[in-house]
Every structure is written in C-alpha cells, then in structure tokens.
Amino acid sequence: MATPHHTRARLREAAAVLAGALVAAVATAPLGLAGGLLAGWAALALVDVVWVLSVIWRMDAEQTRAHALIEDPGRPVARIVAVLGSVASLGAVAVVLLQTRDADELTAFVLAGVAVVAVASSWALIQVDYLLRYARLYYTPPEGGIDFNQSEAPVYTDFAYFSLGLGMTYQVADTNVTRGEVRRVVIAQTLLAYLFGAVILATVINLVTSLG
Numbered sequence: 001m002a003t004p005h006h007t008r009a010r011l012r013e014a015a016a017v018l019a020g021a022l023v024a025a026v027a028t029a030p031l032g033l034a035g036g037l038l039a040g041w042a043a044l045a046l047v048d049v050v051w052v053l054s055v056i057w058r059m060d061a062e063q064t065r066a067h068a069l070i071e072d073p074g075r076p077v078a079r080i081v082a083v084l085g086s087v088a089s090l091g092a093v094a095v096v097l098l099q100t101r102d103a104d105e106l107t108a109f110v111l112a113g114v115a116v117v118a119v120a121s122s123w124a125l126i127q128v129d130y131l132l133r134y135a136r137l138y139y140t141p142p143e144g145g146i147d148f149n150q151s152e153a154p155v156y157t158d159f160a161y162f163s164l165g166l167g168m169t170y171q172v173a174d175t176n177v178t179r180g181e182v183r184r185v186v187i188a189q190t191l192l193a194y195l196f197g198a199v200i201l202a203t204v205i206n207l208v209t210s211l212g
Helices: 002-057 063-069 077-099 105-139 155-169 181-212
Strands: none
Touching: 002 063, 002 077, 002 105, 063 105, 063 181, 077 105, 077 181, 105 181, 155 181
C-alpha cells in the first residue's frame, strides 16, 4: 500500500518528467535534437532538485531521521537514472558545443546557456541524491558513520553541507567518516564530482573560445 511519502515521491517524479518532456518538445525545433533533449534534461533535473530541497530543508533532527528511514522502492532506480542521465548529458553537451560553431549568434548563445545549465543541474541532482543517501546511511541502525563534531543529531542541512563539500572540493572538510560503507559512497561521489567539475571547466573554456 502506498504511503503519503511514496505518493509525494511519485508526484515529484511525474512532475519532473512532465517538465522535461514539455521543455524538450518546445526546444527541439529551434535548438535541434541534442539541444532540445539537453534542455529537457536540465528542466527535469532542476524540478527534482528544487522539489526535494523545498521538502527537506527545514526538517529538524527527528523529521530528518523519520524521512531518511522511509523506504522509497523507486529510489534505487531513480539513482541509476540520475547518474546515467547526467553522464549521458555530458555527451549531449559535446554535440551542442559543436553546433554553436555553425549557428547564428543568438542560437549559439542560447545553446551555450543550455549546455552550462544542463551540466550544472546534473551536478546538483547528483549532490542532492547523495545527501539523501548519506542521511539514510547515517540513520540506519546502528546510527552513525559520519562525525559532525556536534552534540545534537544531524539534520538534512548537515548532510547537504557534507555532500556539497565533497561535490565542490572532492574532500571531507571538518567532519570525520567513521564507517567503511560511508567511505565507499564518498569515493563514488568524489569521482563523479571530479568528472563534472572537469566538464564544467572545459565547457566554460570552450564557450569563451567559441563565442569570444
């Protein structure tokens, strides 16, 4: 039987897919297939990220614990889709960047903007997925695995701090990882974050060169 949490999760997924499909349908004609699909993916990722953060951002420790422990049957599948879709979007970015060289000035700027937003939104989608994953790992008995150096139980913003720190600096800041399972997840996130960081830098450099 579906719980309210599962129903909201399905609603979020449906809204994200619908937004992505609509944007892709509208953008494909002026931007081409690669540009349209990339714009659609960016819309899907942004809707999902904003929706999740709007739900979890103000949760206290008890709400965070309860929410983190709710089993969402579709989450593992959503995680795989997020990673595969994000990596695939990098290929679409390469195609779009090639298109900017032959497009008129306005279209080239729009394509460039779509490329940057798509890579950034894919990066954000992965960081949000990992913060949810860290919260679940932490609150799954026996609780722990990350030492936040504080007496109070961690909330979602603490896990966001941990996840975003890894996503931007590729290292743990002022927290300590105390469990092997968490370390393995940290390694996976760091590798993905490094990949996206390199692509974002390369994309910006390419755009400056092409449009300058």
